[in-house]
Amino acid sequence: MNSITNPTVIVGAGFTGLFTALHLRHQQFVQSIILIDAQSRFVFKPMLYEFLTGELPEDTVCPTYQELLTGSDITFEQDRVVGIDLKQKRIDLASGKNYTFSHLVLAVGSNQGYLGTTGAEEHAYPFRSREDVLGLKQQIQICLLKASQTTDEQKRRSLLTFAIVGAGPTGVEMAATLADLLPNWYAKQGGDIHEIRIVLLNHGKEILQGDVNASLKEIALHSFHTRTIPVELRMGVSVKAVSADQLEFQPVDSSTLETLSTHTTIWTAGTTVNPLLKSLAAQIPADHLDKHGLPLVTPTLQLLDFPSVFAAGDCADVQEHRQPALAQVAYQQGAAIAHNIIALHKGKPLQPAHVSLRGTLMKLGLGNGVANLFDKMQIGGKPGDLIRSATYLEMLPTPLHNFKATKEWIQEETFHRYHRLKVAEAIPKLVLSPTERRDRPLVKALAIVAPIAFLIATIIGLQTPPNEQIRPTQPNSTQPSSP
Ligand SMILES: Cc1cc2nc3c(=O)[nH]c(=O)nc-3n(C[C@H](O)[C@H](O)[C@H](O)COP(=O)(O)OP(=O)(O)OC[C@H]3O[C@@H](n4cnc5c(N)ncnc54)[C@H](O)[C@@H]3O)c2cc1C
Numbered sequence: 001m002n003s004i005t006n007p008t009v010i011v012g013a014g015f016t017g018l019f020t021a022l023h024l025r026h027q028q029f030v031q032s033i034i035l036i037d038a039q040s041r042f043v044f045k046p047m048l049y050e051f052l053t054g055e056l057p058e059d060t061v062c063p064t065y066q067e068l069l070t071g072s073d074i075t076f077e078q079d080r081v082v083g084i085d086l087k088q089k090r091i092d093l094a095s096g097k098n099y100t101f102s103h104l105v106l107a108v109g110s111n112q113g114y115l116g117t118t119g120a121e122e123h124a125y126p127f128r129s130r131e132d133v134l135g136l137k138q139q140i141q142i143c144l145l146k147a148s149q150t151t152d153e154q155k156r157r158s159l160l161t162f163a164i165v166g167a168g169p170t171g172v173e174m175a176a177t178l179a180d181l182l183p184n185w186y187a188k189q190g191g192d193i194h195e196i197r198i199v200l201l202n203h204g205k206e207i208l209q210g211d212v213n214a215s216l217k218e219i220a221l222h223s224f225h226t227r228t229i230p231v232e233l234r235m236g237v238s239v240k241a242v243s244a245d246q247l248e249f250q251p252v253d254s255s256t257l258e259t260l261s262t263h264t265t266i267w268t269a270g271t272t273v274n275p276l277l278k279s280l281a282a283q284i285p286a287d288h289l290d291k292h293g294l295p296l297v298t299p300t301l302q303l304l305d306f307p308s309v310f311a312a313g314d315c316a317d318v319q320e321h322r323q324p325a326l327a328q329v330a331y332q333q334g335a336a337i338a339h340n341i342i343a344l345h346k347g348k349p350l351q352p353a354h355v356s357l358r359g360t361l362m363k364l365g366l367g368n369g370v371a372n373l374f375d376k377m378q379i380g381g382k383p384g385d386l387i388r389s390a391t392y393l394e395m396l397p398t399p400l401h402n403f404k405a406t407k408e409w410i411q412e413e414t415f416h417r418y419h420r421l422k423v424a425e426a427i428p429k430l431v432l433s434p435t436e437r438r439d440r441p442l443v444k445a446l447a448i449v450a451p452i453a454f455l456i457a458t459i460i461g462l463q464t465p466p467n468e469q470i471r472p473t474q475p476n477s478t479q480p481s482s483p
Contacts (some may be wrong), residue, residue, distance in 0.1 A: 007190065013034050017395070019335060020310075024341060032075065036093070037078060040078050048061060048130075062130045062334075077097075078091070084276070088100075089102070104308065109313060111273070111275070120242045124266065127170060147191060148407060161262040162197065162199070162264045164268060171266075176220070176227060179229045183229050187240030198231045202233075202237070213360050216360070216370055238252055284305065288304045294316055312334065321357055340353075340483070361391060364385075371383075
């Protein structure tokens with residue numbers, strides 16, 4: 001047993017868990033807070049593409065918890081929670097440690113699902129973590145290098161074909177991004193960029209079907225045609241098997257099995273319940289789980305049978321008010337959980353979590369994006385990309401980190417990007433996307449416009465409201481220090 005008595009324990013330090021912890025500390029919650037995550041770094045998932053492309057450094061997209069929590073008086077444990085006894089209020093860690101909690105927050109997110117597709121888990125590349133990005137980047141670079149060195153045309157074409165399964169937001173953003181990125185990388189190796197294929201496969205007949213981003217379908221489709229390499233669409237197909245060098249799929253209205261020779265299948269279709277939650281099935285009545293096996297929670301985000309246990313984000317289903325699996329939902333729920341834990345501790349009434357969706361943002365290529373503001377206005381192209389970057393950077397977890405990241409980004413926009421394009425003119429092999437070519441004369445002006453776009457996003461409400469912002473702990477805070 002650990003020596004900390006009756007702490008508030010938060011399992012999972014993603015958007016829900018980290019923001020719960022920071023809000024608790026910001027509101028001077030008196031109990032010890034233990035934040036547990038299996039990883040050493042927070043992952044800002046909406047910006048994983050920028051980590052892949054090199055547009056943002058690793059430390060901005062995946063800052064270490066050590067950096068984020070310095071001076072916060074939150075105890076961070078890098079460990080995996082392997083067991084929970086809800087009645088006994090006890091958690092067990094993979095390291096052998098255990099804690100008895102006063103309040104527990106379940107914030108473990110979801111895992112990649114593969115819809116039972118043969119070979120997908122073994123051979124396809126998921127895109128959800130820092131390690132996934134590093135693995136995919138390495139695979140792409142190996143394929144491009146091998147392709148540039150082989151004289152076997154069939155093998156080269158297979159190495160240069162990149163399949164993306166799932167045309168939800170991640171698949172769409174990934175396809176558009178690779179369609180600009182890969183030609184740039186391959187041209188540097190002296191390859192013929194027109195041999196590259198980016199193929200997006202989807203079971204449904206349309207991209208972004210049923211998603212909060214559905215209204216951005218036309219803009220996304222347009223962007224597919226205007227990338228450096230146009231994105232090929234295979235809609236209405238069911239992927240049957242993935243192997244190291246091919247993909248098998250079948251159109252839903254046909255019995256013909258087709259194959260696509262590719263060494264890189266990127267999997268973005270479907271999620272599955274975190275195994276830790278599956279292990280709770282024996283402790284939660286079946287009718288208190290949703291049809292996917294996620295625990296149902298009250299509007300105050302408490303488990304139905306265990307009021308001292310909260311759950312939110314991608315790993316819980318709010319009773320009768322299902323929320324989309326979004327970072328902007330998760331971090332607002334984190335703020336609500338913090339408020340309710342303090343209320344519970346003080347014997348005050350709890351408040352339902354009010355989540356407001358502040359529009360959606362998508363990356364649609366290098367330097368290209370779209371901001372959908374409250375479903376009323378859509379800003380595409382470079383300005384859309386600037387609003388998206390500014391908004392996400394503003395959301396980063398602490399003001400210190402936020403400040404650092406925004407400064408880096410504005411510097412990059414103002415100085416380096418223009419400089420990079422000048423260099424591009426001098427290197428004939430470096431390929432610019434049609435968007436970049438079109439934007440080149442405007443880049444300098446847009447660099448000046450960037451802070452203004454940031455201001456617009458702020459004014460029209462994409463900014464985190466002041467009551468949800470985290471401020472650093474005061475150095476002379478009277479909180480008790482953790483043992
Ligand atoms: C590529 C990509 C792009 C996205 N883009 C957007 C976007 O543009 N806008 C948007 O709003 N949303 C976006 N999302 C969705 C968003 O990232 C998720 O909805 C959000 O991360 C959910 O937050 P969470 O706290 O529930 O889970 P997560 O952020 O996934 O955090 C869960 C944490 O729990 C930890 N964990 C899991 N199991 C254990 C265990 N047993 N013990 C200890 N720790 C554990 C994990 O390591 C992880 O850190 C995107 C997602 C992806 C994958």
